[in-house]
Amino acid sequence: MAQTLKKAAQNKLQPFLNEIHAGDCIELMDTMPVASVGAIVTSPPYNLKNSTGNGMKDGRGGKWSKAALIDGYSNHDDNMPHHEYVAWQRKCLKSMMRVLRNDGAIFYNHKWRVQGGLLQDRQDILKGFPVRQIIIWKRNGGINFNKGYFLPTFEVIYLIAKKDFVLAPKANAMGDVWEISQTRDNPHPAPFPIELAERCIASTTAEVILDPFMGSGTTALAAINNSREWIGMDISPSYCNMARERISNYG
Secondary structure (H helix, E strand, O other): OHHHHHHHHHHHHHHHOOEEEEOOHHHHHOOOOOOOEEEEEEOOOOOHHHOOOOOOEOOOOOEOOOOOOOOOEOOEOOOOOHHHHHHHHHHHHHHHHHHEEEEEEEEEEEOOEEEOOEEEOOHHHHOOOOEEEEEEEEOOOOOOOOOOOOOOOEEEEEEEEOOOOOOOOOHHHOOOEEEOOOOOOOOOOOOOOHHHHHHHHHOOOOOEEEEOOOOOOHHHHHHHHOOOEEEEEEOOHHHHHHHHHHHHOOO
16 A cells, blocks of 8 residues: 555656646645655845845945846745745745655755844854754855854754754764855856755765756756755746756766
């Protein structure tokens, strides 16, 4: 009986595998079988244009003209009221937890920031979810126009793990601070480096990797490099096309 149910779930998952799907990630994930993916590696929009203290602001009340996300993303302006953004991300995480196997984990990359003079550490998004560990992604610093705090040089990866999740053999020997340079040769306005996605994937035994905010396809490439199947989603048709082209030209 268990094998029959497993095979039925695999058959339902088949149309999703190794494809980029354009559309709302919550709606797409909610059509996937329950407990069907082994790991999720993703970095959602950070809502930077809503920031009061950094990101799009130059510290003098104006906008930083060279910021990559000055116009937001394609099909998403990155400027939601904070309470709406939190509610949206919690819905996204709920859908991710639904499709995640009982031995699976989510690597959720986000960025802390100062908002209204206070640290915003994303606990309002993550409250109630099973965060097992915080991984620090130490990257290059940018430009800090604000004299009220030091130059940020890291982002955070929340390891949100279901109860039966264990790391791949020997992965537990890795530290929880990963020093990886940012990506410079990617046309997407907010790419993360393939090495970061690869490290997340390689630290698991997951057979299927999902990224509901696939962007330019980096997680898919990292999955391919680690001989895993993958599923990509993005609300932007232009980013989906960018990812498909990048994947087809890869290697």
